[in-house]
């Protein structure tokens with residue numbers, strides 16, 4: 012590549028691990044660095060990262076992250092970010108605040124779209140408008156209600172109230188602060204809700220001035236676009252700045268001379284006021300070389316990565332707690348750290364847990380780590396590095412984040428990206444018989460005094476106390492403000508509302524670069540599928556290049572499972588994989604899985620079937636999923652056959668531990684994802700698939716798991732009987748589907764062995780079980796200890812006479828990106844609001860996320876149909892909505908995800924002809940279609956169901972207006 016004037020190339024280097032070449036450039040005038048990665052990946056990635064170390068917990072970097080995306084010099088609209096979300100083919104568009112950096116990444120597989128995204132993001136980062144009203148909207152501001160009561164609002168404020176309502180996030184946050192008390196990591200970059208209101212607009216502006224300039228930026232490109240064009244794209248932005256050195260270096264935390272202890276309270280629910288958390292945390296001084304970082308990666312896997320890992324196993328076997336706590340290895344900050352412990356403990360047992368951890372580590376050094384455990388951990392890590400399967404996250408973005416671990420602090424950006432040399436080094440040391448992991452355990456854990464033991468103790472009054480303290484603080488402020496001050500606050504609030512209600516200028520909106528309908532591919536992408544009936548089962552084969560990895564998903568039909576056993580199905584799936592078999596105990600089985608495969612998992616698949624009545628029809632499977640390199644394909648099939656035929660469903664000790672873990676996980680999931688819980692609970696009302704899903708995954712499943720934990724003690728024979736009965740019913744090839752994603756040549760080799768697996772399954776036809784959903788109350792409140800709410804509303808469109816038309820995908824997307832965003836997030840202060848239309852079954856759900864409101868949000872949901880009936884959109888806005896809907900349809904997928912999606916469509920009866928028609932209907936959507944959809948939606952609203960998760964106080968206030976609301980305590 013020729014040199015570009017104004018930039019100096021610091022190096023060019025190949026990255027054989029990813030078939031890529033990297034160039035690192037420095038912008039001469041400002042010192043900005045640009046890492047430019049060339050490779051064949053069409054999913055192009057761009058990112059700007061600033062080093063933004065905070066000095067307090069006001070959430071300054073986080074509020075700024077939100078705010079720079081709210082209007083810039085070239086794009087002076089209220090939210091260019093949302094305009095992009097509405098109408099781009101982006102495969103990733105977001106921003107993240109870390110404890111030391113702020114990242115603005117975008118990705119797209121469409122070149123023109125990619126360039127559009129890059130330009131809007133560059134302008135947002137370097138030339139944001141960030142007026143005071145944006146700071147107030149995203150950060151915090153006062154609101155005064157009709158009776159003169161003062162409150163605080165703000166998107167980040169409510170987002171962080173949600174984060175501080177989850178004990179797992181509180182635990183992670185406190186652990187970091189305690190390990191790094193003398194550095195920027197000793198404060199919360201996201202913002203502590205108690206501290207956020209001390210932030211001023213002046214400090215906020217000043218932070219942007221100090222840190223958001225090229226000299227403090229790392230710019231990243233990745234993909235198959237023209238590398239020469241990249242520098243040309245960024246040059247005009249960088250050239251606009253004078254050289255300026257940022258004082259943003261992150262200091263190292265000096266070592267502790269002796270271990271420390273800390274005890275903190277957390278807001279627990281009414282039902283679990285006795286259970287706490289404990290973690291032991293270490294700062295790993297001197298672990299930063301690529302070789303040591305690799306050792307620590309593998310060591311984490313050895314210690315806690317599998318259910319058979321010695322440290323995890325010792326903690327679970329102790330019976331002192333319910334599930335593992337702590338995040339394991341943290342490698343994204345300047346210094347690495349490690350955290351592990353137990354949740355669901357009696358806080359008085361915390362010293363015993365710490366002792367157990369230290370004793371177990373000492374035992375590993377004394378007795379040596381078992382060779383099989385090492386082999387399992389090395390293989391697992393190597394598989395995942397080579398497969399590089401980042402799911403729906405762009406591969407380039409994952410690479411960018413790894414490069415930043417070193418690059419952000421002046422190191423070689425490729426140091427953590429290259430894995431071949433450190434992996435080979437590790438294998439050579441192990442081959443020579445070096446005690447690699449025993450030495451690492453001694454150095455980084457046993458002999459390391461930089462250790463903090465953190466105990467979180469439950470405090471059922473903390474939630475209500477926090478709220479009453481905030482209320483008392485606010486009335487003191489109101490008194491100090493006086494009549495004049497309150498009037499001013501009310502005026503400012505009205506001004507903010509006026510800004511929200513003023514539409515963007517059409518010429519400003521038009522300036523945002525976007526694709527037109529003409530730029531869209533006219534046809535749906537076909538996913539290759541060959542359906543091969545086999546011994547009464549179905550093989551679905553997807554001929555796709557997978558670099559020699561076979562992806563196998565075996566789905567067993569669960570339609571014959573009687574109603575009472577349904578909630579046990581997910582637990583049964585896990586029991587297959589984690590109890591051992593007739594031939595080996597669970598330790599040896601889990602190690603075999605890790606040594607021979609890239610992992611084996613399970614989950615339940617449930618969907619309505621197109622064209623069939625939702626009350627009586629659903630496609631339902633329990634899936635075992637696994638992947639392996641072709642040379643180990645037979646091992647993978649052998650594992651499937653073993654667990655299906657002889658899993659130890661009588662292993663009481665393991666099953667009891669797993670039930671406790673499952674219960675603890677279901678509890679801990681509620682506060683971070685209350686919107687998902689509300690949505691599942693709503694869908695349970697609208698058909699067989701939704702009802703079964705709630706029984707197996709929703710709040711209903713949490714109640715079931717609590718009972719199961721008790722039955723493990725009191726009714727063990729009954730539990731065993733239920734599990735064997737499930738095996739009898741589920742284990743049949745009738746209705747089974749084997750989904751294989753692989754290239755044709757390898758499939759020819761794989762097929763006979765797969766035949767062997769399928770023909771080995773018993774052949775028995777099950778009658779479809781009659782499931783009779785119990786009626787759920789029309790309005791439900793689910794009590795959890797949280798400072799914010801999750802409000803949900805659901806309607807059955809099919810009942811209101813709706814017949815699917817592609818245009819409703821455009822309309823519901825427009826509701827989500829426009830209507831709900833503006834009213835529930837921007838005006839209502841909630842962190843998020845979504846709606847989802849199940850086009851196969853007809854239910855539509857609306858949910859809010861980390862929402863300070865409840866009734867106000869419901870009103871917005873209820874008026875959605877009315878909005879669509881009267882909305883006026885310009886041709887450009889309609890085109891933008893269409894582009895966005897096509898972007899959803901054409902979502903970027905790696906080969907295994909393509910195979911999985913193709914199978915899901917087949918099971919759901921979602922045929923290609925119907926999908927083609929849907930695409931045409933999307934492309935031809937008009938305002939008339941919106942109106943018609945709005946009419947159906949309004950009609951359906953008359954029969955709406957409501958589910959809200961929140962604190963008892965918040966729900967009681969709701970109940971005053973909705974007297975029929977039934978309250979249930981979940982936590």
Ligand SMILES: [Zn+2]
Nearest residue numbers: 073077167170
């Ligand atoms: Zn945020």
